[in-house]
Amino acid sequence: MSDVAIAVEELWKVYSKSKSGKVVIDVDDEELMRSIEASSEDVVAVRDLSFEVKKGEVFIVMGLSGSGKSTLIRCLIRLVEPSYGKITINGYDVTAMDKKELTEFRRYQTAMVFQHYGLLPHKTVLDNVAFGLKLRGVPKKERREKAMHALEIVGLEKWASYYPSSLSGGMRQRVGIARALVADSPILLMDEPFSGLDPLIRREMQDELIRLQEEMHKTIFFVTHDLDEAMRLGDRMAVMKDGSIVQIGKPAEVFANPANDYVARFVQDRREEIRKADEQIAALNAANDKEVNSDVS
Numbered sequence: 001m002s003d004v005a006i007a008v009e010e011l012w013k014v015y016s017k018s019k020s021g022k023v024v025i026d027v028d029d030e031e032l033m034r035s036i037e038a039s040s041e042d043v044v045a046v047r048d049l050s051f052e053v054k055k056g057e058v059f060i061v062m063g064l065s066g067s068g069k070s071t072l073i074r075c076l077i078r079l080v081e082p083s084y085g086k087i088t089i090n091g092y093d094v095t096a097m098d099k100k101e102l103t104e105f106r107r108y109q110t111a112m113v114f115q116h117y118g119l120l121p122h123k124t125v126l127d128n129v130a131f132g133l134k135l136r137g138v139p140k141k142e143r144r145e146k147a148m149h150a151l152e153i154v155g156l157e158k159w160a161s162y163y164p165s166s167l168s169g170g171m172r173q174r175v176g177i178a179r180a181l182v183a184d185s186p187i188l189l190m191d192e193p194f195s196g197l198d199p200l201i202r203r204e205m206q207d208e209l210i211r212l213q214e215e216m217h218k219t220i221f222f223v224t225h226d227l228d229e230a231m232r233l234g235d236r237m238a239v240m241k242d243g244s245i246v247q248i249g250k251p252a253e254v255f256a257n258p259a260n261d262y263v264a265r266f267v268q269d270r271r272e273e274i275r276k277a278d279e280q281i282a283a284l285n286a287a288n289d290k291e292v293n294s295d296v297s
């Protein structure tokens, strides 16, 4: 059996402001491709991407705002329709599926956590988390038990009977994460899932994901603009700029050997954060030492 979970071949996405909203792409037609790149009506959001994600891998996509990360993750399950290219997930040709096949595929093979992925307002937190299992025909008792367990993982078990409107943005985000965890799908797609959370909870959720992944061995496709998050979570990462992948590799390799100035800037920012944190710790230690010494004398 193949160890490839996601295979992306020559993927393009061009958004068009033209009346039809459609762009026909032919990568072999150089003149057409030049005119698309030059057109003010067309935005090339994803440009000729080919890569593979292995089964059980946490694959990070990182890049500045507008580099095409959200478009790419949405193209994988055709929430955004690709303009050109082929996507295969766990052996299924996603690009060739009709609507019904696609719905089934999404339901059983993938779970999504998007930053603004809406919860169902008229369902309780517990029912929101259990909803995917209901669609799959899982019996009520079992789905409620599983949903409760997922809520415990994200620390919201006490909120099970509340409605989403009673929860803060960060808590709703955690409900979304619980819903994805409970789905038990082999592929987890996460688009900036922790970006709405305050730093402490964000770190806790990252730790929780690392711990869960040790048990689950899912394939996780994870979008972030944060190198620290990428380094903590990622087995491999791709750095995107203007729709292209400019570097792909293990996070530590990217950190040690940025391929160009764009990547180097992320690394520089991260080094600066580490330096500042070290300074703060040193200052705290010095203050503590001073206090201890003055107590002794």
Ligand SMILES: Nc1ncnc2c1ncn2[C@@H]1O[C@H](COP(=O)(O)OP(=O)(O)OP(=O)(O)O)[C@@H](O)[C@H]1O
Residues within 6 Å of the ligand: 015, 016, 043, 044, 045, 063, 064, 065, 066, 067, 068, 069, 070, 071, 072, 225
């Ligand atoms: N529906 C759309 N119609 C037209 N252009 C779009 C659409 N969605 C995205 N774009 C454009 O495509 C490019 C890539 O956007 P995308 O949202 O994929 O980037 P991103 O890296 O996810 O950014 P962010 O981190 O801000 O979410 C941008 O130039 C954006 O303006």
